[in-house]
Amino acid sequence: MAQGTGAERLLRPLAKTTGAGTLSALVATVVLGISGCGGGSAAQTTSSAMESTSATDSKATSAKAKAPSAAEEEQREAAGKVRRAVGDRQTSPRGKQGPEIAVPKGKPEPEITPEQKANSNLANIALSSPATTSGSSLPATYTCDGRDIWPTLEWEGVPPGTAEFALFVMNMQPVDGQIFVDWAVAGLDRFLGSIETGKLPEGAVTGENSFGKVGYSICPSQSKAETYMFVLYALPKALHPEEGFDALDLREKVIDQSGNAGLMVTSYSRS
């Protein structure tokens, strides 16, 4: 990445003219000057000359590696100078004089390495609820304004090798410098594809949420809209936590172990 991306290289201003570049530009200008005597504008002739070169060379150019050769760079540099020399502004409705796109500051974001990908949780489990669509508001019945029970949740696309699932519902924004957990459930059987509303399947254990309650609660402050993230993690081995486990501690372990997750976003606002 030391030299930047191909796009970056293209955006960099033309380098100072080399001897060969100047010579090429000079020769081209003289040739164009002569041909310009025969009628038509010099600029038009430049364009057609460039087109004919392009017709033969550009296919090969596009097939080459991203980094242009020194000869290509010189050719382009010369072509740019020729255009400016013959007044290319006349042919460009915008009167272009050099690139207008700036090279971005800083380095491009790093790409995900194979190791990072292997250690991350790929969000490829489809988690949904018939009670709401992802991104929509949660009906009041599933909040403290209603029955404060969880909605039915369904999932598909379980990866092979899953031993069990763990489910967390969290506020998108932390509270008092900590992730706010509304619900944490572990020990969900690998053969499950859903959880019914208000009814936990056998073997499931619930952790203590950030309200200090062993259970579920969606209850934002009055007049405050809150966004919630439901995250279902597939685990390759069972964690066996006890009822009332520390939700944040378990989440750390789950993130370390899990390789696949299902996500669903919802929101709720108390009027």
Add this chain to the structure above:
Amino acid sequence: MNRNIKRTFLMSLLTALMLSAAFAGVSSAAPAWRFNGEELKSPEKIVGAAEKSGLTIPGMTTTCENFLYTIVISNTSGTGTGSITELPLYNCSTNTKCTVTAITPEKLPWAANLSTISTKNYIIIKGIKVSILYGGKLCVVNGVTAELEGTAGGWLDNTTESATFSPTTFSTTKTELTMLGNTVEWNGFFPTEAFEWHREQALSAS
């Protein structure tokens, strides 16, 4: 020539003119790439760039301060096509406690084509796939790699030589990007420039 023959001849002529006008209209529905008004004859590399382009899913917007793409454009049977070969992203962040640990455009090159819809020209990009790895101790999707996938349609404005992506252009072109099961709102304004044989020439689609 009697009146009937004259009338038939004139009607035939009128019909022929109408048909040719109709066919001309159809052929102009697929725009081509042009430089300084001249139809592009061979492939050309152009670069598009945007500042502060944002991808929004409910509850979280991922913004990249700068966003480049390299696209090799050409005309095939008079219709503009393209192939996006590179997409470096710069200074990406979110409006939550999540950070962008890494971001990867996948399955490049992405195919693109030009299309005219209600007199406006659009670039339709297909097969888009971008993986984003989020991080951050206070991030609810810490350690999650989310995939952005789908198609995107941007309006090509010949006067500014730019492509604009917005919910309106997605709706007009019937394109959609999704991430985490949600439709992603992508906003970006991309001025474009040629960097090979048509450097410094005005790019347009018509």
